[in-house]
Amino acid sequence: MSRPERSEFLVIGGGIGGLTAALALARAGRPVRVLERAAQFGEIGAGLQVAPNASRVLDRLGVLSDVVRDAFFPSRLVLGDAMTGEPITALETADAFRERFGHRYFVTHRADLHRAIQTACEESGLVELLPSKHVVRVESREGGALAACADGTEYETAALVAADGLHSTTRDMLIDDGAPVDSGYVAYRGTVPVEALAEHGGLRVPDGMVIWAGPGLHLVQYPVRRGALVNQVATFDTRRYPSEEDIGRQVDRVFERTCAAVAHGVGLMDHSRRWPMVDRAPTGGWTSGRITLVGDAAHPMLQYLAQGACQAIEDSVVLADSVTAHPGDVDAAFAAYEALRFPRTSRVQTTAQTWGDILHVDGVSAMMRSALLSPRAGDDFGIVDWLYGYDPTSVARENLLAR
Template structure:
């Protein structure tokens, strides 16, 4: 162990959404929290993201929902259309009965804005934030986690949270697997909304479903920006090329789509594309005093718009699992982390596995052609607005979207 080790109650590795959320949640429980990030400064790339009620409830728990609403947009509807004909297939009204049922709003927000809200929350709460730290490995020594860094300076903690994303350095501690290619890529773009922008749909989230492709549009930043995401099956990505030198694949993928979709392609930034990966679900995220969270634990395809949402749920669940065990009315009991991590893992692994698998199936249904497309459209059109049978399992309010920890184990740990 390094002579220059930094000691803390909780060490979080990774400064993305999951890491910041986990750091904030455990700081709110009373832990001394240090978060390390390999980049020289904090930031988030990408475009917009959708925050469903299961996530906005967590933001409300931490007093951050109003800040998100100040910069985000509450769309009026989620609308699905056929990309080839333009026909509306189904819609969900997102205010009124929907918001009352799930106890929180549906919000669309720029990724960098949500990241900043979480970062400022961590700063205000007193989380210690450290940049330019590359963690190479973590081991459990006694009852503490020790993170070894490229610079040779170790960090010690009662528990280490691995929130280092899809290509996690720490995941090999619990699983011998690799990211799974979906064969699909995404181009994204945000452009200012001007007087020339078509006014139709500027208050909604619109999803166009096409053969081997789809396109999503919605407003951002109080209606100042229009966010566009185009996702399609890429022959070059299937050959192993993550990036590609032209836009001919993009144009070919949408050649049969309605003019509104083809016009929307002009909003995309085509200098970089985003290959879409996930991983197969795993049952165990814990190795000694290290636990995975967010994309490091359960990377998922984007079809349910739940990547960031599930990361926030993770943080809230770990917050709940450690209250009454690690963090008690008598003070902090670090010996109880083993129980808290086991309870957290039990609560979250099954739920996130269902989200991962459902996202895969959802994506397959979006991109069908021929007879399958006809049947898909009939199924979608048979659904009426405010039919919640497909939403309740995902957005429902059981414990703010976070199932409670096992009460027996909590009582056992509290008595320890």
């Protein structure tokens, strides 16, 4: 058997989280090898929301201008009543938002974001991308770790970063916390041409993003690809709306009581595939010696804050800065990275769960939600300061200075 190939840093997983971690390490002057299970590097899915906390990282890594080339910048984020079609509250995301947070909120296609990061990795000269590498085993070894692939190849490294997603093989080795938790909700996702929504008033907020909230259900709509397409995500609670019928018919039945704009939008979606919404409780122990986790492998979260990819992007610079702050000591660098990230990601995970509860209330609770949220001003950013005002590009450096 041939001797395993060795690298300074090895990343498992070539999605957004893995490639951003690789790029951040490369920007810090570290050579990185990335193993991706699929036959080619790419991103599955449609739209993706990017808040200022992630834009700061993309800007520092030098890819923001490429990412936003075909992005859509909504002027406001609107919460509407899915049953009546009436607005509940809004968050303005134009000039005042940019002045507050330094960046605009934008939405893009997942593939566009992934492509920009991948290109930057390829052009860095420090990142080696290897597709068709399904890692089936990870071992901790003295002075590093080893990843064994299904094709028989093995890769040794001085430092292993696992970005292998929700069902992470590496996490299973580090943390004994069972399977991810199924929330009972499922999501249908896809894009439609903006003209297809015209029959019932179009997007209703053509320069914005809308979350239509209802009892145990919601629909998200926002433009991508410079407004040519509208990304839609329809979500509902299968426990509240059980059905023995075909899943394609079930989603129409669930949304048939909603307002015309919502029902029409859902009717245009592909009903053949749906995704269960799962997460985990915040759990430490991502790091063991020279192995650590990033993104969904470390802190999978429900989608209600649109922060899954953003938190993986935050991870990248904190990881790279921790490595820089602890030269020659990967164990200390990885431990510091987890210590800095765990409080932040835990809060995002638990707040996402709470926001899901708020979206899906019914009856008197829905009336109270509207009464509490309707009076707030669109430029009142207090509710999101903690989330969007966070600067992951400086947290590791500030911590180092404080020691």
